[in-house]
Amino acid sequence: MNTNAETGSGVDPRARDPEIPQPADMPPLVETVGLTRDYPGIRALDNVSLDLRAGEVHILFGENGAGKSTLISMLAGANQPTSGEIRFNGRHVALNSVHEARALGISAVFQEFSLIPQMTVAENLFLGAEHTRLGLLRAKEQRAKAQEILSGLDFHIDPDRTVDHLTRAEQQMVEIAKAFRSDLAVLILDEPTASLTNHETDQLFKVIETLKQRRVAILYITHRMAEIREIGDRITVLRDGRHIDTVDAGTTSEDDLVRLMTGRVVGQIFPEITFTPGETVLQVDDLRTGDGGVDGVSLTARRGEIVGIAGLVGSGKSRFGQACFGATDLASGTIAFKGEQVAGASTRAMLDKGMLYLPADRHTDGLMLMRSARENITLAALDAAPIRRSLFLDRKAENTLADGLAERLNLSPRRLERLAEHFSGGNQQKLMLARSLTRDFDLIIFDEPTVGVDVGTRAAIYRFIAELCANGAAIILISSDLPEILHLTNRAYVFYRGRIQAELEGEAITEANVLSHFFEKEAA
Amino acid sequence: MMGSPAEAMKPKTGDLADLPKKLFVKLGILPFLLVIAIIVFAAMSDNFLTVRNLTNVLRQSVYLTIVAMGQMFALLTGGFDLSVGTVVALSSVVGAMVMAGTYAAMPDVVWLAIVLGCLAGIVAGGLVGVCNGVGVAFFNVSPFMMSLGMTSVGFGAALFLTGGVPVYGMPQTFGDVFGFGSLLGIHTPIYGALIIAVVLHVVLYRTPFGRHFYAVGGNIKAARLSGVNTRATLFWTYVISAGMAAVAGMLLAARLDTGEANIGTSMPLQSIAACVIAGVSLRGGVGRLENVILGALFIGLVENGMNLARIESYLQTVVLGLLLIIAVIADQLRLKYVASLKD
Numbered sequence: 027m028n029t030n031a032e033t034g035s036g037v038d039p040r041a042r043d044p045e046i047p048q049p050a051d052m053p054p055l056v057e058t059v060g061l062t063r064d065y066p067g068i069r070a071l072d073n074v075s076l077d078l079r080a081g082e083v084h085i086l087f088g089e090n091g092a093g094k095s096t097l098i099s100m101l102a103g104a105n106q107p108t109s110g111e112i113r114f115n116g117r118h119v120a121l122n123s124v125h126e127a128r129a130l131g132i133s134a135v136f137q138e139f140s141l142i143p144q145m146t147v148a149e150n151l152f153l154g155a156e157h158t159r160l161g162l163l164r165a166k167e168q169r170a171k172a173q174e175i176l177s178g179l180d181f182h183i184d185p186d187r188t189v190d191h192l193t194r195a196e197q198q199m200v201e202i203a204k205a206f207r208s209d210l211a212v213l214i215l216d217e218p219t220a221s222l223t224n225h226e227t228d229q230l231f232k233v234i235e236t237l238k239q240r241r242v243a244i245l246y247i248t249h250r251m252a253e254i255r256e257i258g259d260r261i262t263v264l265r266d267g268r269h270i271d272t273v274d275a276g277t278t279s280e281d282d283l284v285r286l287m288t289g290r291v292v293g294q295i296f297p298e299i300t301f302t303p304g305e306t307v308l309q310v311d312d313l314r315t316g317d318g319g320v321d322g323v324s325l326t327a328r329r330g331e332i333v334g335i336a337g338l339v340g341s342g343k344s345r346f347g348q349a350c351f352g353a354t355d356l357a358s359g360t361i362a363f364k365g366e367q368v369a370g371a372s373t374r375a376m377l378d379k380g381m382l383y384l385p386a387d388r389h390t391d392g393l394m395l396m397r398s399a400r401e402n403i404t405l406a407a408l409d410a411a412p413i414r415r416s417l418f419l420d421r422k423a424e425n426t427l428a429d430g431l432a433e434r435l436n437l438s439p440r441r442l443e444r445l446a447e448h449f450s451g452g453n454q455q456k457l458m459l460a461r462s463l464t465r466d467f468d469l470i471i472f473d474e475p476t477v478g479v480d481v482g483t484r485a486a487i488y489r490f491i492a493e494l495c496a497n498g499a500a501i502i503l504i505s506s507d508l509p510e511i512l513h514l515t516n517r518a519y520v521f522y523r524g525r526i527q528a529e530l531e532g533e534a535i536t537e538a539n540v541l542s543h544f545f546e547k548e549a550a
Numbered sequence: 551m552m553g554s555p556a557e558a559m560k561p562k563t564g565d566l567a568d569l570p571k572k573l574f575v576k577l578g579i580l581p582f583l584l585v586i587a588i589i590v591f592a593a594m595s596d597n598f599l600t601v602r603n604l605t606n607v608l609r610q611s612v613y614l615t616i617v618a619m620g621q622m623f624a625l626l627t628g629g630f631d632l633s634v635g636t637v638v639a640l641s642s643v644v645g646a647m648v649m650a651g652t653y654a655a656m657p658d659v660v661w662l663a664i665v666l667g668c669l670a671g672i673v674a675g676g677l678v679g680v681c682n683g684v685g686v687a688f689f690n691v692s693p694f695m696m697s698l699g700m701t702s703v704g705f706g707a708a709l710f711l712t713g714g715v716p717v718y719g720m721p722q723t724f725g726d727v728f729g730f731g732s733l734l735g736i737h738t739p740i741y742g743a744l745i746i747a748v749v750l751h752v753v754l755y756r757t758p759f760g761r762h763f764y765a766v767g768g769n770i771k772a773a774r775l776s777g778v779n780t781r782a783t784l785f786w787t788y789v790i791s792a793g794m795a796a797v798a799g800m801l802l803a804a805r806l807d808t809g810e811a812n813i814g815t816s817m818p819l820q821s822i823a824a825c826v827i828a829g830v831s832l833r834g835g836v837g838r839l840e841n842v843i844l845g846a847l848f849i850g851l852v853e854n855g856m857n858l859a860r861i862e863s864y865l866q867t868v869v870l871g872l873l874l875i876i877a878v879i880a881d882q883l884r885l886k887y888v889a890s891l892k893d
Contacts (some may be wrong), residue, residue, distance in 0.1 A: 065554075162613055176844070293841065302718060351775070353775055371780070372777075373774055373776075373777050374777035374778070374779055376777075377776070378777070378779035383775060384775075385771075385772075390769075390771060391769075391771045391772055391775060392769070392772050392775070393769060393772055394765060394768025394769045394772060394773075394835055395768070395769070396768060396831065396833075396835050396836050397765075397768045397835060397836075400763070401761070401765075401768075405765055405772065405773070405776040405778075406776035406777055408758035408762075409758050409777065413758075414758055417757055417759075418756050418757055419755075419756050419757055419758055419760075426659060461776065502857065508819055
């Protein structure tokens with residue numbers, strides 16, 4: 027049986043790695059065949075076939091929205107394919123729930139934690155698989171077992187502590203430990219190191235090494251080249267929901283990977299922008315937020331430029347955007363907007379002065395899902411002309427404005443009374459972005475404007491941002507997507523733990539330069 | 551599940567089969583319940599479908615309608631107001647006491663007594679709303695606890711003020727005009743409800759202020775990031791809700807010719823039921839004023855029908871509770887259908 031016929035032109039490590047004994051006729055542990063998943067208006071995963079072998083670390087690599095999350099959610103049983111099948115030990119299996127996947131030994135650790143904050147570590151570890159006798163909980167036994175799992179992984183966490191009181195890194199460890207409560211055959215890790223320190227990362231890699239020796243197959247999602255080199259055996263590259271290639275981690279260069287990942291001349295998605303920086307619109311000095319998320323940031327933004335803010339999840343870059351907009355309590359520092367001191371002003375006052383912040387998470391912070399497209403577009407402009415006329419709403423003006431913007435942003439379908447929740451992700455994003463055009467803004471802060479958005483829409487959003495900039499607005503672009511920072515901004519700040527680690531300008535904004543500041547100085 | 555290929559082949563019949571489902575998705579459970587109620591009660595009593603009886607229903611439902619319109623604001627913003635019953639009682643008691651006192655002191659100026667009494671009653675009821683609003687908007691107390699606590703406070707205050715006895719002594723004119731009066735053959739309380747409905751409709755659908763209630767219920771974080779003053783909106787939600795209940799309390803006092811601490815006890819359940827049956831979402835952000843009015847009228851209609859059919863009053867509460875639960879289940883079903891039909 028030739029698995030490579032299905033997985034593309036991958037190199038089979040069995041052929042060259044004598045350390046992994048594997049009879050040639052032995053089927054891969056897990057195999058997907060023509061896996062496809064459709065969502066309304068979008069094909070998230072298109073005919074993907076890959077195989078996962080016992081004892082290997084298989085890296086899943088691709089841009090945001092390439093289909094990685096969709097793929098692993100189906101392997102973990104959290105989601106079902108529209109067509110195609112999953113094989114486990116050569117047999118077709120239907121994974122209808124996370125429970126069924128767990129029963130086979132397939133466990134996933136998602137970026138979003140599935141922990142109950144009010145419960146203890148031990149209770150969380152055995153949630154849904156509690157140790158009981160005659161229907162009664164055996165708390166002591168459960169606690170001992172939890173301790174055993176944690177020590178086995180060399181995680182120093184007290185099983186009696188409440189999850190609420192753990193750091194994010196510790197919660198991550200609990201989440202990983204959860205996968206070990208039953209026999210493990212396949213472990214899926216979705217960017218597990220995103221919130222871990224170097225020491226914790228090393229510890230995790232040691233665990234992964236042990237697991238490999240125990241013949242556990244590991245599917246690992248990461249964007250970090252260093253990690254790929256350190257632990258990866260094979261790499262599967264996804265792009266736009268399709269399987270591009272499966273390659274050997276040891277012999278594939280970084281450049282090749284990036285080419286496979288983006289697969290296109292970069293100019294095609296990113297517009298040409300000529301920057302003509304004008305007067306300073308925003309001047310922030312030594313800003314600190316009440317929760318410590320932003321810890322002494324000074325930054326400027328001028329008209330006609332796009333200022334990038336890069337950094338890891340939790341580096342305080344989102345929090346900074348919200349703080350400028352008056353959505354977060356400030357501890358100290360000043361914010362001057364168009365020469366006026368505005369620290370401590372309400373979001374409403376900031377809107378009236380001409381600043382807008384568009385949040386990263388459109389579902390929790392951005393949209394009213396059960397309201398119409400029209401109401402979502404005009405939400406931030408109800409208190410200004412042309413929609414507001416003295417005390418009243420001018421509903422005709424509102425319709426005209428919303429319809430014009432829907433046409434301009436190519437909303438599909440262009441039906442203003444359709445509920446926001448019935449639009450596809452990309453079109454929902456357009457509903458939110460349209461708010462930046464409902465009034466004249468001098469500064470617009472985009473927080474992850476292309477999360478979960480397909481490539482076509484993404485290109486449209488980039489053109490749209492460039493246009494706003496060309497019309498004289500100042501733009502701050504907060505993004506975890508490195509190419510966005512590299513290709514759209516003329517100046518960029520790199521955040522690390524609530525502080526600015528570096529300011530880069532023009533030609534100096536390169537992948538290597540930005541990445542080197544993502545972590546602590548000594549790591550660079 | 552319907553055979554979708556067959557539907558695609560014969561769109562005509564498919565549309566027909568889908569019609570009740572589509573109507574249900576678009577209009578909610580209320581039209582279906584209304585039709586069923588009218589058919590059932592018309593069959594049970596000859597007097598049900600007469601102009602006189604239906605006018606009666608309209609008149610009797612006025613108080614619930616006004617309270618339900620206020621309750622709708624609380625539901626729209628994702629909360630609810632359990633204290634509306636207490637507000638009805640407290641305002642009727644305070645209003646009656648002030649009115650009776652003023653009238654006794656100055657029997658010549660009847661209208662001064664009426665105006666002062668009404669003002670006092672509405673302010674007293676409104677104060678409960680102010681407390682609710684401050685608690686929910688500024689101290690993040692859950693609407694459930696806040697309005698439940700205020701229910702006890704208001705009820706206790708009303709009992710304390712009256713010693714548990716009804717308050718008499720309001721001028722005759724008050725009852726004559728606001729309780730039993732009529733203009734062009736239509737009772738005055740109906741005018742009151744009509745004026746309130748028009749004003750609230752304008753506020754909700756023609757002003758940014760009204761849109762803010764939907765925005766806060768739709769997504770409070772998004773509303774805040776879009777410059778909506780969410781605290782002020784929540785505060786006014788409970789003031790409006792209590793204000794409506796207070797107006798209903800004064801109208802009820804005029805009708806009963808007395809202020810009592812025990813009136814309005816059924817209001818919290820009935821007003822929430824009226825809203826939910828009318829399709830107001832308990833999750834907030836969804837609901838139309840005109841449907842809420844219909845919902846309140848429907849409850850009045852059912853009560854009236856059951857009276858005519860000589861169903862015992864104890865059993866009537868059973869029916870009302872069941873209707874409420876059916877409405878909530880229907881709402882869930884509807885959400886499922888909405889997802890499957892999409893447009």
